[in-house]
Amino acid sequence: MSTDRIAQYVRPEIQALKAYQVGNADNLIKLDNMENPYDWEEPVKNGWLERVQSASLNRYPDPEASELQKQLRQVMSVPDEVDLLLGNGSDELIQIICMALAKPGATLLSVTPAFVMYKMLAIFTGMKYVGVDLNDDFSLNLELMLSEIEETQPAIVFLAYPNNPTGNLFNEQDVCKIIEASPGLVVIDEAYYAFADASFAKYLSRYENMIVMRTVSKMGLAGLRLGYMMGNPCWINEFNKVRMPFNINCLTQASVEYALENVEMFNKQTQQLCRNRDELYDAMQKMPAIQCYPTKTNFILFRTEVGQAARIFDGIKKAGVLIKNLSVNGGALTDCLRVTIGKEDQNAAFLSALQESL
DSSP: OOSHHHHHHSOHHHHTOOOOOOOOOTTSEEOSSOOOOOOOOHHHHHHHHHHHHTOOTTSOOOTTOHHHHHHHHHHTTOOTTSEEEEESHHHHHHHHHHHHHOOTTOEEEEEESOOHHHHHHHHHTTOEEEEEEOOTTSOOOHHHHHHHHHHHOOSEEEEESSOTTTOOOOOHHHHHHHHHHOSSEEEEEOTTHHHHTOOSGGGTTTOTTEEEEEESIIIIIGGGOOEEEEEOHHHHHHHHHHSOTTOSOHHHHHHHHHHHHTHHHHHHHHHHHHHHHHHHHHHHHTOTTOEEOOOSSSEEEEEOSTTOHHHHHHHHHHTTEEOEEOGGGOGGGTTEEEEEOOOHHHHHHHHHHHHHHO
């Protein structure tokens, strides 16, 4: 096909992008995408199969997912004074926020490095994107953040807490200062809150310009694609106007409702993953050829010796383990790789492959 029409009609900033890529994990131990490696217990799985059998596939789902919202409020300790909005994963929630606030000339500000979808969705919705460099240890550069906020007057500030892809928690009081200095909306993305034992939900009544966003993906429900945001009812009311009707399908609603009834199983898995994470981190710390960064997530970011990331990544993959090569992103992530926390035997296989590849 001639590319003339593409060049003429597709926005140039879209033409310049690369589609989001996910590695092929066939026949490999999959430690590349921050998933929970543990399956459901058999009695729980059987109960789930019974539950979804009763779903009315011939009818549109509850457009507000009312029962699911009630369960999320109870199980996730959502404050009474805030409203909820559900999305098809966190990505849709980010998209909804951007669509609602993307006035001509509006700016979305985040840190660098940050979750890639902040920048992509800013571009998709025609917003200007500003990324503020983190310090060398990936902590917030508060002075630079405040300076950029003052200069750019962003409509949205996105901060992942803990940060993806670095894994660390930002200083809480620094984040509060950013919220207080921001003229527009500040979104605290708590995708990994289950592993962090820290949350900004307690500040929702203090800051009317803050939204807290979460997902159930990391607790072991990645395949269901459910995210939720909580915040001042005035914000949620506006975002709800942008949300597509029936965006949470009936199988997801029924499945997550059932999963929340069995949340203790997922809590135990999360606790086990935190133990696995700490053990893996300690083992990696003893390897002299890499630098591991502190993490409050279900992954570990580590830096290799200069120019060795691709070679080490390939060596680990040849040994049957797939992790994530972040060095290709350049900048502060040059020479960096990231491994998702797996089961004990999977982590052992990764450690062996890493040691052989160094």
